[in-house]
Amino acid sequence: MKRIENYDLSNHNTFGMKVKAALYIEYDNVEELQSLDLKSLPQPVFHMGAGSNLLFKGDFPGTVLHSGIKFIKYVDMGLDEVLLTVGSGVVFDDFIANVAGNGLWGPENLSLIPGEVGASAVQNIGAYGVEAKDIISGVVCLDTSDWTKTVFKVGECAYGYRDSRFKHERGRYIITSVLFRVTRKYSPKLDYGGVRAALEGRDLQALTPMDVREAIIGIRNAKLPDPAQIGSAGSFFKNPVISREHFEIFATPDTPHYDLPDGTVKVPAAWLIDQCGFRGKTLGGAQVYEKQPLVIVNASGNATPEEVITLENQIIAAVQDRYEITLHPEVDHI
Ligand code: EPU
Numbered sequence: 001m002k003r004i005e006n007y008d009l010s011n012h013n014t015f016g017m018k019v020k021a022a023l024y025i026e027y028d029n030v031e032e033l034q035s036l037d038l039k040s041l042p043q044p045v046f047h048m049g050a051g052s053n054l055l056f057k058g059d060f061p062g063t064v065l066h067s068g069i070k071f072i073k074y075v076d077m078g079l080d081e082v083l084l085t086v087g088s089g090v091v092f093d094d095f096i097a098n099v100a101g102n103g104l105w106g107p108e109n110l111s112l113i114p115g116e117v118g119a120s121a122v123q124n125i126g127a128y129g130v131e132a133k134d135i136i137s138g139v140v141c142l143d144t145s146d147w148t149k150t151v152f153k154v155g156e157c158a159y160g161y162r163d164s165r166f167k168h169e170r171g172r173y174i175i176t177s178v179l180f181r182v183t184r185k186y187s188p189k190l191d192y193g194g195v196r197a198a199l200e201g202r203d204l205q206a207l208t209p210m211d212v213r214e215a216i217i218g219i220r221n222a223k224l225p226d227p228a229q230i231g232s233a234g235s236f237f238k239n240p241v242i243s244r245e246h247f248e249i250f251a252t253p254d255t256p257h258y259d260l261p262d263g264t265v266k267v268p269a270a271w272l273i274d275q276c277g278f279r280g281k282t283l284g285g286a287q288v289y290e291k292q293p294l295v296i297v298n299a300s301g302n303a304t305p306e307e308v309i310t311l312e313n314q315i316i317a318a319v320q321d322r323y324e325i326t327l328h329p330e331v332d333h334i
Pocket residue numbers: 126127128129191192193233234235236237238239258266267268269270294330
């Protein structure tokens with residue numbers, strides 16, 4: 001178990017904010033986690049993943065916990081369906097590479113999303129028409145109140161768009177592993193805008209999960225900043241859902257949107273932000289990413305949390321003012 005005081009978190013948040021935690025603890029297995037007396041640690045206690053979807057508002061006065069539980073175990077190799085259990089500290093993309101490398105379908109559309117397996121089940125990460133909940137079978141947790149093990153079936157996790165019970169009962173459960181259900185059965189999901197086009201000219205019937213993974217990686221690399229090169233936390237805002245009447249007030253035939261089954265309309269936040277003139281706008285070291293205005297980047301490498309938050313608030317105010325739509329951050333503010 002790693003236990004370090006006054007710990008520099010610069011390498012633990014993809015935004016690259018230069019902040020510290022009073023105490024950092026990384027445990028390697030369930031028993032080490034259960035040996036901790038959370039109440040005696042500097043407060044508050046915050047459990048993090050890879051730090052790819054959060055913004056530290058400043059130095060963290062309490063304890064940052066991190067899972068070092070790393071295993072990928074195939075538990076049931078059925079004829080079509082395959083069940084595997086994966087440690088919460090495994091890098092999510094390593095899990096996908098492993099599954100796709102074994103010729104199994106399921107998570108390939110989520111390729112290259114930064115972050116770890118535990119956080120994927122908290123955040124219900126999603127991309128290109130697939131969400132984590134579509135492949136999760138169960139979530140194994142410890143209840144922090146008495147360290148008992150609890151297993152939630154996917155139907156008990158209250159999954160929604162970037163949402164779950166683990167977000168609403170924050171701090172109560174720590175996810176130690178996740179059960180995923182994947183399949184040998186040919187089942188590429190190519191209907192999300194841009195995916196089929198990226199595979200143009202290919203014999204679709206001969207596609208492997210690895211082929212789709214590579215196509216997705218290509219699409220993401222063209223649009224999203226590589227956190228190793230330029231700091232960001234991916235999409236900064238959620239895409240808002242509004243009523244059709246509201247949409248029709250400002251829409252023209254060219255306004256991008258997606259009609260949802262319940263009659264509401266999802267409007268890309270990137271489009272709203274762009275319309276308000278924020279594409280490429282800088283504020284100190286922070287910047288609205290030129291290629292994708294849904295992303296705020298640490299352009300200088302030295303952006304401060306205050307600069308990012310000021311830019312965020314300017315965007316929210318401008319979109320509210322012009323469209324009467326309230327953007328909500330997708331990135332957690334800690
Ligand atoms: N949409 C559809 N069908 C399509 C295309 C888009 O329903 O065929 C919807 C999507 O639900 C999406 C919205 O329209 O919410 C805008 O889609 P776009 O592809 O332009 O993606 P985006 O808004 O830039 C979202 C996610 C990304 C994810 C991409 C690809 C959020 C906040 N962001 O971004 O996730 O990679 O779609 O699926 O939902 C992230 O969460 O950090 C992130 C990068």
